[in-house]
Every structure is written in C-alpha cells, then in structure tokens.
C-alpha cells in the first residue's frame with residue numbers, strides 16, 4: 001500500500017497520522033495510513049474496538065484534521081465538514097422535534113438551496129420511498145423503531161446527493177432481519193447514485209456482502225491498515241448466492257484469521 | 269316505553285372520568301381529612317385565638333371573604349379575588365419582563381462561549397440573593413412601591429430563566445451540532461432548526477421555577493409596602509388584629525397556595541404544548 005500514483009485519486013490518504021493531545025500526554029491513534037479510494041467505490045472498514053476506525057473516517061467527514069500527512073478529495077485537502085460528504089451517525093442523529101419528512105427536507109433545503117420547492121418535494125419523496133417510509137412521513141423519530149430511524153438517516157444523507165457517504169457502524173444496534181433489509185436498501189440507493197461509500201462495521205458478513213474492498217485495521221495505538229481484501233462478487237449481490245460461493249468462505253476465514261489470530265484483541 | 273340506546277363508548281368513558289370511583293378519591297379524602305383533624309386538634313390545644321381550626325376559618329371568613337370574592341368597598345377593602353388579581357397583575361408585568369429579558373440574555377450567554385464563561389460568576393452570585401434583599405435598593409432607585417414590587421419580581425424571576433436558557437443551549441447534544449456542521453447550516457437555520465427547539469424544554473424548566481419564585485416574592489414584597497394585593501391583605505389583617513384576623517390570614521394563605529399551584533401547572537402545561545416531540 002505504498003504505491004504513489006501520479007494522477008490524484010478521488011479520495012486519498014497520504015501518510016496520514018493522528019495524534020490526540022490528552023491529559024496524559026500525546027496519544028498516537030493512527031500512523032502511516034496510505035489509501036486510495038476510487039470514485040463510486042464501496043469500502044468497508046473493519047477492526048477491533050478502539051483501533052481508530054471512527055478517527056479515520058472523521059478525517060473524511062472533516063470533523064478531524066490529520067496530524068500528519070493529508071486527506072484529499074479531488075486532490076484538495078479536506079478542511080471541514082460539508083454536505084458533499086454526508087454522514088450517517090451510529091445514533092441516527094435525527095432531530096426529534098421534526099417529522100420524518102421534515103428531517104429529510106431540512107437537509108435537502110440546507111445542502112441544495114438551488115432546488116425549487118417542487119423538485120425538493122420530489123427528492124424527499126423519492127428517498128423516503130426508497131427506504132419505504134412514505135407512510136411514516138408525518139411521524140416523529142420518537143414514534144418509530146430504531147430500524148426506521150436509521151432508514152430516515154440514510155434517506156436524509158442520500159437525499160442531498162453527496163459525493164461521499166460516511167457511515168459509522170450504521171446497523172450495529174439493529175436486529176439481524178432489519179439489518180439485512182437495510183443493507184439491501186442501502187445497496188439499492190448506492191447503485192442508483194453511486195456515491196463513494198466508506199462504512200465502518202464489526203460484521204465480516206456485512207462487509208463481504210456490501211463492499212468492493214474491505215480495509216482491515218491493525219490494533220492501536222498507532223494503528224494502521226493491515227490488509228485490504230478485494231471482494232470479487234458480482235453485483236447485484238444476494239446473500240444466498242454469495243454465501244454459496246467457495247470464495248466467500250476463503251475470504252471470511254482470511255478475515256477472521258486476521259482479526260482473531262494475527263491481530264487478536266489483547267485483553268488489557 | 270321507548271328503549272333507550274345503550275350509551276356509546278365515548279360517553280361512558282367520559283362519565284367514568286367525571287364520576288371518579290371511590291378507590292380513586294379515597295387517598296385524598298383520608299389524608300386531607302386527617303390533616304384537617306390534626307389541625308383542628310392543634311387549634312383546640314393552643315386555643316382558637318392563637319390558631320383557629322378549619323371550621324373556625326370557614327365560619328369567620330364566610331361572609332364576605334369566601335362568599336363574595338369580588339366585593340369592593342373602596343380603598344383597599346376589597347374581596348380576595350381582587351387582591352389576588354392585583355398581585356397577579358404585578359407578577360404578570362415583572363415575570364413577563366423577566367421571561368423576555370431572561371431568554372434574551374440566556375440566549376446570548378449560551379451562544380457566546382466567552383460571555384457565558386465570563387458572566388457565570390455574576391449570575392451565580394446574584395441568583396442566590398433572596399428576593400427581599402432587592403427591595404430596599406429597588407425602592408431607592410424607583411421611589412415607588414408598586415414599581416419596586418414589580419422590579420423585585422423581575423429580578424427574582426430572571427435568574428433561573430437566564431441559567432436554564434444558557435445551559436439548554438450549551439447542552440445541545442453534539443449529534444445535532446454535527447448534523448448542523450455537515451449540512452453547513454446558516455446561523456439562522458441553525459438557530460431556528462436546532463437551537464430553539466432543543467432549548468425550549470430547558471427554557472420552560474426555568475420559566476416554571478421562576479413563576480414559583482415570582483409568586484413567593486410578590487407576597488413578601490406586598491407585605492413590606494404596597495396598597496392592595498394578597499400580601500398586603502395578609503399584613504393588613506395581621507395589623508388590624510381583630511377577632512377574625514387570624515382566620516383571614518389563614519384563608520389568604522390557602523388562596524396564595526392554590527394560585528401558586530395553578531401558575532406552576534399553567535407554565536408546565538404551556539411548556540408541554542410548545543415542546544412537543546423535543547426532549
């Protein structure tokens with residue numbers, strides 16, 4: 001992962017390091033991250049808790065600046081958050097006083113002010129339909145289930161048609177069935193708009209189902225990219241189909257071996 | 269005979285609510301009854317002159333204070349309804365001003381980290397000043413008992429409003445601020461979409477504490493210096509020292525308590541209406 005190409009990648013981490021200043025002195029979370037992401041690529045990031053996955057993606061969403069090196073989009077350094085890099089937070093982050101509809105509409109209004117009221121309504125309707133939530137559009141987040149809330153968050157993020165979509169463990173809190181439904185909905189919207197997706201997950205099967213490549217991180221402190229798995233399955237994917245593929249077992253074992261043998265979480 | 273239609277579910281439900289069952293009111297009946305009996309016994313023990321019992325209060329004040337709450341004999345001799353209204357009017361002015369100014373100042377202190385930090389000690393010290401400590405300086409400044417009473421309400425009620433508004437803004441969950449940052453919300457959109465809705469429940473907590481304090485303060489301020497108002501009535505009854513004066517004072521105290529409770533519930537109710545969905 002040290003090849004430096006001459007033409008700038010769509011999204012590129014170059015020699016990125018992150019050092020947090022803490023009360024007990026500096027803490028080096030990430031070191032020597034080099035990664036190039038193609039436009040429209042679906043990337044999953046896997047690693048043990050606390051290794052620095054959120055830290056890595058926070059430098060893409062712009063909440064964090066790298067201490068060393070650079071993170072560039074279209075060759076330009078990322079300096080702060082912006083709607084071209086929408087984020088789906090783990091805890092949904094919907095505004096509880098707005099309805100489902102208003103939550104999505106507020107985002108579209110803010111991020112795409114050029115849209116006229118009519119086209120804005122179409123955009124909101126379309127994205128709520130994609131996640132099957134038009135019926136619930138007048139409800140408030142407090143009145144719907146966790147899975148529905150995460151659907152709203154995904155609809156909100158994609159309705160502003162970002163170039164990059166950042167998801168930090170979006171399905172971690174959901175039950176298996178809801179999770180699978182949401183994965184399929186996410187893939188459907190992704191196919192339609194082809195944003196570049198960076199998604200953190202703890203679930204190897206989820207990563208293999210969704211991603212083009214799976215970035216596996218070593219343990220912190222000073223975590224880095226240990227290995228990158230290419231996921232060769234053709235799209236559109238179906239769980240049953242890829243799980244029958246012999247390569248699936250190989251990839252899965254490889255990932256498990258990486259996480260639980262080579263970089264087993266040391267109990268401290 | 270015509271057959272009567274069976275009562276619709278809605279009307280039975282309403283009737284059930286209107287006519288509460290015995291088990292529902294039993295705790296109130298028993299406990300309040302016990303309270304009245306203890307009071308009556310205490311009164312018997314101490315002597316009716318020193319502490320009238322509930323029955324004495326009722327008998328002594330029935331005419332005119334209970335039966336005619338809105339009599340007006342001119343001057344300060346008015347029914348308790350009027351006296352309460354006079355007090356409420358002062359509270360309305362002082363509290364209303366405190367609400368407007370308090371939310372504005374609290375908003376500034378909450379949005380501006382520097383000012384919020386710098387003024388915090390001032391607010392923390394001034395908020396602990398008891399209401400009546402403001403009264404003398406207020407009289408010196410305004411030279412007028414009525415204005416001073418209103419000012420005391422204002423200055424008593426404003427601190428919890430300032431503090432809760434500022435805290436409400438500072439405590440806006442980081443998640444919501446992150447949403448605002450990702451969407452690059454304009455200052456205006458940020459305030460109207462996030463700051464105000466997220467802060468409303470806190471503001472109403474402050475307003476609710478403040479209305480209680482305001483009501484405490486008005487009665488005290490009127491006892492010191494005022495013409496008219498429920499506090500004045502209590503002090504006047506005490507100074508008059510007639511046979512029924514202690515009964516009148518006790519009746520006025522009950523009025524004060526009930527009105528205070530109603531004010532508290534009113535603000536809480538408005539708060540619930542306004543902050544639908546939030547918090």
Ligand SMILES: Nc1ncnc2c1ncn2[C@@H]1O[C@H](COP(=O)(O)OP(=O)(O)OP(=O)(O)O)[C@@H](O)[C@H]1O
Pocket residue numbers: 020021022027029047048049050051052053054055056220
């Ligand atoms: N602002 C910060 N200041 C100091 N240390 C931090 C800060 N943010 C993260 N860290 C530390 O950096 C390391 C990586 O944190 P990060 O949140 O990126 O991990 P993660 O891989 O996302 O973990 P999880 O899977 O539990 O979400 C952790 O040890 C964490 O304690």
Ligand SMILES: [Mg+2]
Pocket residue numbers: 053054055168
């Ligand atoms: Mg994390």
